[in-house]
Amino acid sequence: MSTPTLTRVRMAYARIEAADRPEVWIDLRPQQEVESEARSIDARVAAGEQLPLAGQLFAAKGNIDVQGLPTTAGCPAYAYTPEADAPVVARLRAAGAIALGTTNLDQFATGLVGTRSPYGAVRGAYDPQRISGGSSAGSAVAVALGLVDFALGTDTAGSGRVPAAFNGIVGIKPTRGLVPTTGVVPACASLDCVTVFARTLPEAERALSYMASPSARELPPLPQRAPGPWRVAVAALSQLGELDDGWGEAYEAAVARLRDAGAELRTLDLTPFTEAAAMLYEGAFVAERYTAVGDFVDKLIAxxxxxxxxxxxxIITRARDIPAHRLFADQDRLAALRTRALAELGDADALMLPTAPGHPTLAEVAADPLGTNARLGRFTNSTNLFDLAAVAVPAGEVAGLPFGVMLIGPAFTDERLARIAALLQPRLRVAVVGAHLSGQPLNPQLLALGATLDRTTTTAPVYRLHALPTVPPKPGLVHVGEGGAAIEAEVWRLPAEGLGRLLAALPRPMALGQVELADGSSVPGFLCEPAALPDAPDITTHGGWRAYLIR
Structure with missing residues (x-):
């Protein structure tokens, strides 16, 4: 007998086969083994166990320990068999999620291109002639192609954000230390973060909520935020350097969308951010990569x-000979740049930048592997050096390919960044009149999808409202034309993907249709099938669901 999670597993393996992207994976778990785990998950749910991520399928970057699979970090000779899952994997599994396998990466998480791997170059999800972005290449493409619901990556210089931008998905790089890095092969241990990719912001946030350790770092006192609209810093095009054709215009369009959404914008001097970005590989900080795996690399070369x-x-062997005095000098310079950068941010809630300056082809990377990679980190390299949090989100297309931006802010402002990033997502309006109203039992469904309240209003006077015998109680709104009345309603804005998910989960007798509002406009909203009305009392005279509840 097929069960919900088992069905999803079988569909996932069918998609993996149909996608024919073997370079995405390093090790894929045998389907029979995963099906057995799926049956167990569904049995536990049926027995009443709370598994909030039941049915969710994920992949882990190949430098993250997954019990039962070798951890290679993109190097076959380095492979070892972990005795246990990395804590971040264990937490997701404990919540009911199922790991399908480990994904390809720039070897030892060294790169932003996704081509530096003996397992093959990971091609972009939209254009196979272009790079996928690295180092978390396979994880990002697995999400973009719909092979998994979400995936884990890591981010030292931008590896959890650049692949998100190139593949049209969301990438969250949390505050350093918020997600444990135990069980992760380090790139630069003092800077590394475990990140999450998903197709939508709510999905990424949900996965992250089960990965995080609130007590991993002591929460410093954050400055009290002054009331008012979101304050977002942006950069002048003249400071962004050379961008691919159309990318400057795409960035300006994203800035305009934030302004239209009510954000207060200001321009800052980007210089301290770009100067610090250059230090990550050109300075002494790259020596930490030798500390991580240098001895192994030297031995393998021999x-x-x-x-x-x-x-x-x-890159790794050259880092071996960097003198200690240079590291101390670079630390002093970085501290000064960080002070300047934070002063530029001031009381801004976030800085919005293009995630990358362009999207190169595989051929361009092959022709200039170091120069192309260095260019890709122009906006991302400084984030962890400055101890900042970031979220990367889609922000349109250029010439048919995804364009992405990222929101960057101080440590522990992760949730704030996500709320600002949500303003950039395509959003639709939906009218609600009952259990989805503010404060009602089903309102958390809207909030979980990233919805925000647009306004409170009433319908046009052409509806009747009935109390349905459902659990939880909810009303049914029916269009009658003459003989109707105005009914209290709220209009919410939510991502287009969120509206689709809401509709997919909508139980009968509810249906989605156009609801006429008092101002003459029409928006999608919840209506009721007439067949459900004979046993549902007419409560129209109360003027709305909340008024009926307090009668």
Missing amino acids: EGGAGLDPTVAG
Whole structure:
């Protein structure tokens, strides 16, 4: 007998086969093994166990421990078999999510291109001639192609954000330390973060909520935010440097959308951010990559270097000879740049930038592997050096390919950044008159989908309202034309994907249709099938559901 999670697993493996992207994966769990786990999950749910992520399928970047699979970090000779899941994987599994496998990456998480791997270059989800972005390449493409619901990556220099931008998905890079990095092969241990990719912001936030450890770092006292609209810093195009054709216009369009959504915008000097970004690889901080895996790389080179990506090997071995005095000098310079950067941010809630300056082809990366990679980190490299949080979201298209922006802010402002980022997502209006109203039992469904209240109003006077015998109690709104009345309503704005999910979960006798409002406009809203009305008392005279409840 097929069960809900089992069905989703079978569909996922069918999609993986149909996608024919073997370079996405390093190790994929046997389908029979995953089906057995799915049956167990569904049995536990049926027995009453609370598994909030039941049915969710995810992948983990190949430098994150998944019990039962080798951890390779993109290097076959480095592989080891972990005795247990990394804590972040264990937490997701404890909530009912199922790991399908480990994904390809720039070897030892060294790169932003997704091509530096003996397992093959991971091609972009939209254009196979372009890179997917790295180092969390396979994880991002697995999400973009719909092979998994969400995926784990890591981000030291932008690896949880650049692949999100190139593949039209969401990437959240949380505050350092909020998500544990135990069980993760380090790139630069003092900077590394575990990140999450998903197709929508609410899905990414939901997964992150089960990954995080609120007590991992002591929460510092955050400045009291002055009331008012969101304050967002932006950069002048002249400071962004060379961008791909159309990317400057796409950025300005995203800035305009924030302004139209009510954000207060201001321009800052981007110089301290870009100067710090250049230091990540050009300065002494790259020496920490040698600390992580340098001895292993040296040994493997001595044995012939089989399975080593030459670009990665060169970066790591050159870091071995950086003198200690240079590290201390760079730390002093970084501290000064951070002070300048935070002063530029001032009381802004976030800084919005393009996630990357352009989207290169595989051929362009092959022709200039170091220069192309360095360009991609122009806006992302400084984030962890400055101890900031970030979220990357889609912000339109340029020439048929995804364009993305990121919101960056101080540590522990993760939720704030997500709320600002949500303003950039395509949003639709929906009218509600009953259990989805503010404060009512089903309102959390809207909030979980990233919905925000647009306004309170009434319908046009052409409806009757009935009390349905459902659990939880809810009303049924029916269009009658003459003989109707105005009914209290709220109009909410939510992402287009959220409205689709809401509709998919809508139980009968509810249906989605056009609701006429008092101002003459029409928006999608919840209506009721007439067949459900004979046993549902007419409560129209109360003027609305809340008034009926307090009668």
